[in-house]
Amino acid sequence: MSGDDYTVLQRQQLSENVFRLKIHAPSVAVERRPGQFVLVAVDADYGERIPLTIADADPQAGTIDLVFQKVGLTTSLMAELPVGSHLAAVLGPLGCPTHITPRRHVVCVGGGIGVAPMHPIAKAFHEAGSKVSVIVGARSRELVILEPELRAFADEFILCTDDGSAGRKALVTEPLKEICEREEHPDLVVAIGPPVMMKFCTAVVEPFADIDILVSLNTIMVDGTGMCGGCRVRIGNEIRFVCVDGPEFDGRLVDWDSMLKRLQAYRPIERRKLEDHICRMEAAADAREKTQQ
Amino acid sequence: MNNLDAKQLDAAAVALLQQWQAKPEHTNQDRMAIPPQPMPCQAPEIRRHNMDEVSSGYSAAQAMLEANRCLQCPTHPCMEGCPVKLPIRDFVGAAARGDFDGALEIIKQQSLLPAICGRVCPQELQCQARCTVGKIFKKPESAVAIGRIERFLADREKTGTAPTLLQPDTGKRVAIIGSGPAGLACAADVRRAGHDVTIFDAFHKFGGVMLYGIPEFRLPKRIVEQEVERLRQIGVKFVPNFLAGRTRKLTDMLEKDGFDAIFIGTGAGLPHFMNIPGEDLIGVFAANEFLTRSNLMRAYERRQAATPLPEMKRIAVLGGGNVAMDAARTALRLGAEEVTLIYRRTEAEMPARHEEVQHAREEGVNFRMLCNPKRVIGNENGFVTGLECLRYELGEADASGRRAPVAIPGSEFELPVDTVIIAIGNGSNPLLRQTTPGLAFNAKGNIVIDDCCRTSIPGIYAGGDIVKGAATVIFAMGQGRIAAAAINQQLAEE
Numbered sequence: 204m205s206g207d208d209y210t211v212l213q214r215q216q217l218s219e220n221v222f223r224l225k226i227h228a229p230s231v232a233v234e235r236r237p238g239q240f241v242l243v244a245v246d247a248d249y250g251e252r253i254p255l256t257i258a259d260a261d262p263q264a265g266t267i268d269l270v271f272q273k274v275g276l277t278t279s280l281m282a283e284l285p286v287g288s289h290l291a292a293v294l295g296p297l298g299c300p301t302h303i304t305p306r307r308h309v310v311c312v313g314g315g316i317g318v319a320p321m322h323p324i325a326k327a328f329h330e331a332g333s334k335v336s337v338i339v340g341a342r343s344r345e346l347v348i349l350e351p352e353l354r355a356f357a358d359e360f361i362l363c364t365d366d367g368s369a370g371r372k373a374l375v376t377e378p379l380k381e382i383c384e385r386e387e388h389p390d391l392v393v394a395i396g397p398p399v400m401m402k403f404c405t406a407v408v409e410p411f412a413d414i415d416i417l418v419s420l421n422t423i424m425v426d427g428t429g430m431c432g433g434c435r436v437r438i439g440n441e442i443r444f445v446c447v448d449g450p451e452f453d454g455r456l457v458d459w460d461s462m463l464k465r466l467q468a469y470r471p472i473e474r475r476k477l478e479d480h481i482c483r484m485e486a487a488a489d490a491r492e493k494t495q496q
Numbered sequence: 497m498n499n500l501d502a503k504q505l506d507a508a509a510v511a512l513l514q515q516w517q518a519k520p521e522h523t524n525q526d527r528m529a530i531p532p533q534p535m536p537c538q539a540p541e542i543r544r545h546n547m548d549e550v551s552s553g554y555s556a557a558q559a560m561l562e563a564n565r566c567l568q569c570p571t572h573p574c575m576e577g578c579p580v581k582l583p584i585r586d587f588v589g590a591a592a593r594g595d596f597d598g599a600l601e602i603i604k605q606q607s608l609l610p611a612i613c614g615r616v617c618p619q620e621l622q623c624q625a626r627c628t629v630g631k632i633f634k635k636p637e638s639a640v641a642i643g644r645i646e647r648f649l650a651d652r653e654k655t656g657t658a659p660t661l662l663q664p665d666t667g668k669r670v671a672i673i674g675s676g677p678a679g680l681a682c683a684a685d686v687r688r689a690g691h692d693v694t695i696f697d698a699f700h701k702f703g704g705v706m707l708y709g710i711p712e713f714r715l716p717k718r719i720v721e722q723e724v725e726r727l728r729q730i731g732v733k734f735v736p737n738f739l740a741g742r743t744r745k746l747t748d749m750l751e752k753d754g755f756d757a758i759f760i761g762t763g764a765g766l767p768h769f770m771n772i773p774g775e776d777l778i779g780v781f782a783a784n785e786f787l788t789r790s791n792l793m794r795a796y797e798r799r800q801a802a803t804p805l806p807e808m809k810r811i812a813v814l815g816g817g818n819v820a821m822d823a824a825r826t827a828l829r830l831g832a833e834e835v836t837l838i839y840r841r842t843e844a845e846m847p848a849r850h851e852e853v854q855h856a857r858e859e860g861v862n863f864r865m866l867c868n869p870k871r872v873i874g875n876e877n878g879f880v881t882g883l884e885c886l887r888y889e890l891g892e893a894d895a896s897g898r899r900a901p902v903a904i905p906g907s908e909f910e911l912p913v914d915t916v917i918i919a920i921g922n923g924s925n926p927l928l929r930q931t932t933p934g935l936a937f938n939a940k941g942n943i944v945i946d947d948c949c950r951t952s953i954p955g956i957y958a959g960g961d962i963v964k965g966a967a968t969v970i971f972a973m974g975q976g977r978i979a980a981a982a983i984n985q986q987l988a989e990e
Contacts, residue, residue, distance in 0.1 A: 231743065244700060247700050248794065252793070252803070294700075425789060425793070425803070426699065428698045429925040432767040432782035432784055442771075464877070465776060467878070468779075469804050
C-alpha cells in the first residue's frame with residue numbers, strides 16, 4: 204500500500220533478451236500467490252500497461268521478481284532501467300491464483316520465458332506433496348533460465364533445446380507425450396509458454412481423458428481489473444476475461460486459433476514504436492560520442 | 497456558418513443585459529421575453545479534428561441573462577428533479593443578481609463537483625425537465641439552462657480557495673475504494689466530519705470513469721484533477737495502483753489494517769458483447785477499451801503514447817447511449833474517415849443525451865437507425881473487413897415502455913468497416929465476489945445494499961455503478977453522499 208515505490212533493487216541479464224528485475228513492492232509481495240501476475244507501466248503519462256508474471260516474491264523483504272523478454276517498447280525500456288530507478292506503476296497481484304491441491308503426479312512444462320511463471324507453480328505442487336516432473340524448453344542453451352532452481356526440487360527434470368545445444372534436441376511436446384504414455388499416467392499437466400507451445404501441449408494431452416491440462420494465458424490488457432474487455436478469449440464457446448477469470452484455463456476449452464490471431468493485433472505498430480525508440484537511442488549515442496570527441 | 501461564436505454571443509448578451517438592468521422592475525413577461533442563451537461552441541468542422549472541449553461555457557453576461565429567465569417560482573420543481581436536491585432556485589436567483597460567489601456557495605453546500613455536474617449531468621431529464629419556464633413554452637429545451645449556469649459558476653472560481661470547514665479529527669479511519677464520482681463525493685463528506693480518509697484506485701491516476709471514460713472534449717481532465725486536488729487540500733489521502741480484493745482483501749482492511757469503515761465505489765464491470773460471430777476479430781473493441789486507450793493512455797497523441805490504437809478509416813459503433821456517442825466522436829478525432837453509429841431502435845429511444853446526439857451529428861457521424869449487426873466479417877489474417885447488419889422495424893411496446901425492434905427477414909446488408917466498437921453496456925465485475933466471502937450480490941452480480949448503502953457486511957458500504965449497473969455521474973455522487981451520511985452516523989455511534 205504505502206511504501207510501494209517500485210524501486211528497481213536488482214537487475215540481472217539472464218540471456219541475450221531476458222532480464223530479471225527485483226522490484227520493491229511490499230503489498231504485492233505479501234499477497235501474491237503462484238499463478239498471479241502484475242501490470243506494469245514505465246511512464247505515468249504516456250506509458251502502456253503490460254501484464255507480466257511474478258517469478259518469485261519475498262514477503263519479508265517486500266520484493267517481487269519480474270522475469271521478462273525484450274519484445275516491445277515497454278520491455279525494452281525496462282531492460283535499460285538502472286538499479287535505483289523506479290517503475291511508474293505496478294498493479295497486483297492480479298488474476299486468480301493457481302488452485303494448488305495435492306495431486307498424484309504433476310507435469311510442469313515451461314517454454315522460453317514461460318519457465319519463470321511455471322517455477323512458483325511447480326514448487327507449490329511439490330510443497331503440497333505432489334510428484335513433480337519438469338520439462339523445460341528453449342531455443343538454445345543460452346536461453347535456458349532457472350534450471351538450478353527447478354532441479355533443486357523436481358522429481359524429474361527434462362531439458363529440451365531446439366538446436367540440441369543442451370539436453371535433448373526436441374520440442375517439449377516429445378517428452379510430454381512419453382510421460383503421458385507411461386503405464387501410470389500423470390493426473391495434471393501445467394503448460395506455460397508461447398501460445399503455440401501451449402496449444403500443442405494441449406493436443407498431446409487431449410487423448411488422455413484422465414489427464415487435466417492447465418494453461419496460463421498472457422493476452423493484451425489495458426486495465427487488468429475487469430473493465431476494458433481487451434483480454435477476452437473464447438473458452439468453450441463463451442467469452443471469458445483473462446484478467447479476472449484467468450489467467451489459467453482448461454487448455455482443452457481454449458479457442459487457440461482465435462487467441463493466436465488476436466495476439467498479432469498490434470505487431471506492426473509495436474515494431475514501428477520499437478524502431479523509433481532504437482533510432483532515438485542511436486541518435487543519442489552518436490551525440491554523446493561527438494561531444495566526447 | 498458558426499452562429500455559436502463566444503465573442504458574438506457575449507456581445508449580444510452584454511447589450512441585452514444593459515437594457516435589462518436599465519429597467520427598475522421586471523415582470524414574469526419580461527423574464528420570458530429573454531432569449532434562451534445558446535452555449536458557445538467550437539464549429540463542428542473544426543472541433544472534429546481536435547480534442548479540446550466542444551463548449552467554451554457562458555460569459556458572465558450570458559450566465560446572468562440566462563439566470564434572469566428563471567421565474568423564482570415558489571414550488572421550485574427543479575430541485576425535486578435533482579438527485580442531490582441542489583437548491584437550484586436559490587443559486588440561480590443569486591446568479592441573476594450577479595452574486596456569483598454567493599451562488600457558488602449555495603451549490604457547494606450540496607454538491608462537491610459542480611464543474612463536472614454542470615457538464616455531464618443529464619439536466620434535460622432531471623432539473624430542467626421539471627422547469628416551469630420549459631413547461632410554459634411547452635418546449636423542454638426552453639427551460640432555464642441550469643447546467644450551463646452551474647458550470648459557469650464553478651469554472652470562474654479560481655483554484656486554491658479556502659478549504660471547506662472541517663470537524664476536528666476523530667481518529668476514525670475510512671477507506672474509499674475507487675476514485676470515480678461516488679468515491680470522491682463520499683470521501684469529501686466523510687472527511688468533513690473529521691474522519692481520516694484514504695482513497696484507493698487501481699489506476700495510477702485518479703478520477704475513475706471521469707478520466708478513462710469521458711473524453712477530454714466533453715470533460716477536460718484538468719477539471720477532474722482540480723477536484724482531486726481540492727480533496728487533497730482538505731487532507732484526503734490517495735493511494736494508486738491498489739486493486740481491492742487482490743492487493744488487499746476488504747476484510748483484512750477492516751480487521752487488520754485499522755479501517756473503521758469501507759465504501760466501495762468501483763464502478764461498472766466487464767463490457768457486454770453482442771455474442772455474434774466474428775466478435776474476436778482484430779479491430780473489434782469494447783468501448784471501454786477504446787476509450788481507455790484514447791483517454792487515459794492518451795493514444796490520441798500518437799507520437800508520444802506507447803499504447804497503440806490502430807489506424808482506423810471506417811468505423812462502426814454499436815449502441816445508442818452516451819458511451820456510444822463518446823466512442824464515435826473520439827473515432828472522428830482520431831482521424832477516421834467515416835463513422836457510422838448503428839442502433840436497433842430509432843433516435844427517439846436512444847438513451848444518449850440529446851445534446852450529445854446533436855453534437856455527434858453536426859460533427860459528421862452517420863446514424864443508421866433500426867439496424868443491428870448479425871456478424872463481423874474478417875479476412876484470413878483475422879482483421880475486420882465488414883459488418884453484416886439486419887434492418888429492423890418497431891413493433892409493440894415492451895416492458896420498459898419502449899417499442900421493441902423486430903428484425904426484417906432477408907434485409908441483410910454489408911457495411912465495409914475496419915473497426916467495430918461495441919458500446920452496449922457493462923455487466924458486473926466478478927473480482928469482489930471472488931475475494932470477499934460474505935458480501936451479498938444479486939443475480940446480475942451487483943452488490944446488494946439497503947437504503948443507506950449498507951452491504952451485507954457491517955462496516956462495508958457500496959454505491960454507484962457497482963450496485964446499479966451503468967448509471968450517471970450524478971447518481972453515483974448521490975449514492976456516495978448517502979453512504980457518507982451512514983458512515984458518519986456509524987462512526988458517531990461507535
